[in-house]
Amino acid sequence: MPTGGPTGGLVLRRAIRGQRRRVIAASLLGMTHQGCEALVPVVIGAAIDTAVATGSSEQLLRLLLVLAVLFLVLSTCYRTSARITEGTGEIAAHRLRLDLAARVLDPRGGADADRLPGALTSIATNDARRVGSVATVISYGVSAVAALVISAVALLDISVPLGLLVLLGIPPILWLGHRISRPLERRSETEQEHAAHASGVAADLVSGLRVLKGMGAESAAVARYRTTSQDSLSAALRAARSRAGHEGAVLALTGVFIAVIAVVGAYLAMDGSISVGDLVAAVGLAQFLLGPFQLLTYVNAELAQGRASARRIAEVLAAPVTVEAGHEVPVDRAAGQLALRGVTLGALRGVDLDLPAGSLTGIVAQDPAAARDLLVCLAREADPAEGAIELDGTPLTSLDPDALRRVVLVAHHDADLFESTLLDNVRAGADGGTASVERALRASAADDVARLLPDGGDTLLAERGRSLSGGQRQRVALARALAADRPVLVLHDPTTAVDTVTESRIAARLREIRRDRTTVLVTTSPALLAVTDRVVVLEDGAVRAAGHHSELLAADAAYRAAVLA
C-alpha cells in the first residue's frame, strides 16, 4: 500500500457502495413507510369529515379498514427497512474493522507509528461504527425526503396557500432551532470532554491503587477526583441549561407555528375553500412534517460525524509503510550470517559488524538509544538511513519483511505477552513440535514459572501478562523467543528482572539451546556476556571495541565500568 491510499471520501463511498442493493431496498421501503405515516392524519381528517360529522357508519368502517391496511403496510415497511438499514451499518462497520486490523498488523508497519493503541482501538470501534451509520442514515434521508414530498402534495392538494405556508414555514423554524442549538453543541462537547476526563481520572486512580496505597495517598486521590468530578458537574449543568433552553424554544416555536396553521386553516374552512376534515388533516400534517425535517437534520449531523470518522480511518489505512516490501524470500535453510555495513539510523553512526553463522555475540551499548535503533534495524521495523544489512549476502531491503522474520527474530526487552495461556504464549511463534517448546521452557527457566501457577502451563495469563511478576514475564517471553527456533535470534536484555542464580542458569542453557544458530545478546549483564563467543562494544553509535568478555574486562576500564557495578 503506497502512500496514495484511500481518502475519507473514498472510505465513505466504499462503505456505501459495498451494500448498494441493501441501501436501495431500505430506501424504497423507508419511503413507503414515511408515506403511510403521512397519510395517517389525512385518514383521520377524512374520518372526522365523512363519518363522524355525517354519521355514516358504513363510511366509518371503510375508513377504519383503510387505516388498518395503512398501519399494516407502514409497520411492515418500517420493520423491514430498519432491519436492512441498521444491519447495513453493522456490516459496514465490521468490514472497516477488518480492513483496519489488516492494515495495523501489516508486517511492513507504519499504521501504528505515533498512534497509541487506545487511539487505534477507538478508531476501529467508534469511527468504524460512525462510518457504518452513514450507510444507515442514507436510507433514512431518502425516506425523509419522500415523506416531505408526499406531505407537500397532500397539503397542496388540500389548499395551495395553506400548503405553501406549511412548506415555507418549516425551514425557517428549523433554521432558528439550529441557530439556538449551536452553543448547545459546543457545551455538549465540553460536557462530554469533562465527563470523559473524570472517568479517565477515576480509572487511572483505580489502576494505580496499589501505588496509591503504597504511599498512603488515598485521601489526596479522593480529593483530586472530587475536584474533577465537580468540574464535570458544572460543565454538565451548563450543557443541561442550554439543552433545556433549546428544547423549550423548539417547543414554543412549534406550538406557535401549529397555532398559525390552525387559525389560517380555520379562516379557509370558514369561507368554504376547505372542509373541516381538510383542516384537521392540515394540522396533523404540519405536526407530522416536523418529523422528517428533524430526521434530515439528524442525517446531516451523522454525515458530518461520519465524514470526520472516515477521514481518521483513511489516515490509518493510507499511512505510509515504514519499510518497503522486497519480493525476495530467504532460502529455506538460511545459514543465518548477518553483516552490517556502515549502518546509520538515529543513534547509530556507521556501524560495521559481522555476525558469522552459528556465533553467539554479545553487544554492549552504552547508549540505550543505540541499542534500540540497532534492534529496530535488525527487525526491519525501519531501514537504515545509510548503509545496509545483509542476511547471507542478500540485502534485507530486498526481502519481504514477513519472510525475513521467518529467519530473524528480534525479541525486544519489553515484548508483550498476550492474553492466553502460558503455553499458548510460548507456542505462538513455534513451528516445531512440543519438543522445542519443552526445551525452550527449560532453557529460560519458564518451567519453574509454570510450576508456581495454579494450572501450570495452562494458566490463563492476564492482559500483557500482568498477572506475572516482571521476572516471570521475562522468562516466559524468553521461552517464546527460544521456542520459535529461528536461524537468527536477537535478544535484548532478556533477564534484567531475573534473580542472579536463575540468570546464570539461563545463560548456560541459552548457549546450549542456540548451539550452531546465530544469536545476538544486546545486554550489559555479565552473566550473559560471559557465555558469548565475542562481545562488541558500541559507543557514540559505532563499534569501539570487540573481543572476548574476559579480555575486555581485563583490558578495558570503560567496559568494566559498564558491565560491573
Add this chain to the structure above:
Amino acid sequence: MTSADATKSEGPAQASEGRTRGTEQSMSGTRPDRVLLPTATGAESLAALRAMLHGHRLLAVGAITVLVAGTGVGLLTAPLLGHIVDLVVDREGAPALTLPLVLLVVVAVARGVAATVGSTLVARLGETVLAALREQFIERALRLPLDRVEAAGSGDLVSRVTSDVSMIGKSVRQALPEFSRSALTIVLTLVGLAVLDWRFLLAALLAAPVQVLSVRWYLRRAAPVYGEHRVATGALQHQLLDSVGGVRTVRAFRLNGTHTELLERRSEAARDLGLRGIHIVTGFFSRLNLAEFIGLAAMLGTGFVLVDRGSVSIGTATAAALYFHSLFNPINATLFLLDDAQSAGASFARLVGVSNLPAERAAADHHTLEDGSVEVSALSHAYGSGAPVLHEVDLRVRSGERVALVGASGAGKTTLAKLVAGVHSPTGGSITLGGVDAGELGPAGVRRAVALISQEVHVFAGTLADDLRLARPEADDEALRAALDRVGALEWARALPEGLDTVVGEGGHRLTVTQAQHLALARLVLADPPIAILDEATADAGSAGARVLEEAAARALEGRTGLLVAHRLPQAAAADRIVVLDQGRVVETGTHEELVAAGGRYADLWAAWSASRREPGEKVPHPAPGADSDVDAPVSPTV
C-alpha cells in the same frame, strides 16, 4: 403524534450507538475464578437512592411541579384546536378565531418556558446526585482493602468506575428528562381524555394490553442480547488493545494471521449480536404499531358513537383523536426507555454495592510512633486456604537500619513486605511499628507510617507536579524540585517539554520505566514516612537503569528505616544487614561479610553472582554443588 415516528425510526440507531458507547470498557479481564465485588439488592439500591434524594427534596418537588404545570398547559392545545373546529362547524365568524389563536400562542410559550425551567431543574437534581454518587463510590473504592480489590481483579473496579458511571450519566442526561416528560404527558393526557368524556379514556386503554405484552416480549428478549452485546463489544475492544498494543510482538513472531482471525471472530460476534438487537428493537416498535392502530380506531369509533348520540361535539371528537395521536411519541419513548432504566438500575446497584461496603478504620491519631523500628514476631501467613507462605518469622529492624531480604522466588519476601506494609493482615503473629502494635494503628495508620514501593509502576495521568503532589498535596514547586533532586531525577524532569508541568501518564508524555520508578522514589521522599519498603523496585528497569535507581533508592531511604527486597546482590551487599528467606523461613541473617564467610546459602548466591564478573587470572569458583543442582553446565567466562 406523527413526529413520533421520525424519532422512532432513529430509535434503533441511537439505541445501538448508546449501547456500544457506554460499555466500551466493560468486561475487560473478568474471569470466572474471581470473587467479584458485591452488587446491592433492590432494597439497598432504593434506600441509597432515597438517602441521596433526601438532601434535595426542595429541588425534587420544584422540578416535578414545574414539569406537571408545563405538561398540563401543553394539554390545552388539543381542546383549543377542537374548539377551532367547532367554531368552523358552527359557522362563527372569523373574529371568533382571535381568542383561540392568542390562547394557543400563550400555551406554546408557557409550555416552552416550563420545559426549560423543568428540564434545568431535573438536570440539576440528576447531575448533583450523580456527582455525589460517583464521588462517594471513588472514596470508598480507593479505601477498600487491597486484597479485596485483588480478589475481584482490578478490572471489576475499573469497569464500575467507567462504564457503570457513564451508563448512569447517560441515563440522567438523556433518558431521565425524556422519560419524566413522556410519562407525565401520558398521565395528564389520559386525565384530559377522561375530562372530555370518560368513554374516551376507556377507548384509549384498549391499546394498553398490547403495549404491556409488547414490553414484556421486548424486555425478556432484549436484556440478554444487550448483555451479550456488551460482553462482545468489550471482548472486541480488549482483543484490539491486546493485538494493537502488542503489534511489534505480533510482527516479530509472525502472528498476523492468528491475530487477524481472532479479531475477525470477535468482530463477527459483535456484529451478529448487534443484528439480533436490531431485530428485537424493530420487532418491538412494529408491535407497538398495532397498539396505535387499536387505540386510534377505538378513539374514532367512540367519537363516532358519541357524536351520533349527541353526547359530544365534533370538535371534542377531533380533540380526542388528536390527543391520542399525540400520545404515540411519548408512549413509544417511555416504553423504549424502560430498557435504559433497567440498565441504569443495574449499574446503580453495582455502584451502591461497593459504596455500602464497610469503611476501613480511619487512622487513629493518638498513636504516634516512637521511632522507625520494626518488630516482627512469630509471623505466619497463608493466602486464603492455601499452604502457609510464611512460618513463624521473627525479625527486628532498628530505627534507621537498612535490611535486605534475599531469597529465591516464592521464598516469601514479597509476602513479608506486604504484611509489614499493612496490605494483608497476617494469619498469625504480630507486627510492631515504632513500638505501637500494627493492629492498633489500623490499616490506614500503618500505611501512613510505612511506604511500599513495588516493581509495579504507575504514572498518574496529569502533570508531573500533580503526580508528585499525590504524596504530599500541600507541597510547593520548590519542595517538588528538592525531592526530585534528592533522587537525582531533577535533570530529566527539567528537560521534559514543559518541565514539571508536562502532562505524563496515560495519553501524555511517556516516561521510561526507569523514570517512572524515579518518580515513585521522589514521591517517597515527599510522603516522608519513617519506614519504607522497596520490593524489587529497581528490577524492571534494565541493567543500566537499575544502577541509577539503586543510587536513587539509597538516597530516598536516608533518614528512615528501609526494608529492601533485593534481586541484585550488590544492593543487598550494601545494606546494613541481610536476611535470607527460604520457603517462608528466615534461614540466615547477618552482614554481607558475615554471611559470605559463613559459607551458607547467601555465600552460594554471591559466588554465582560473582562468577561471571571475575577478571581472568583470578580463580573462578564454580557454583557450589548442592546450592543449585539445576545448573547444567558450569558457568565459566572462558567458554
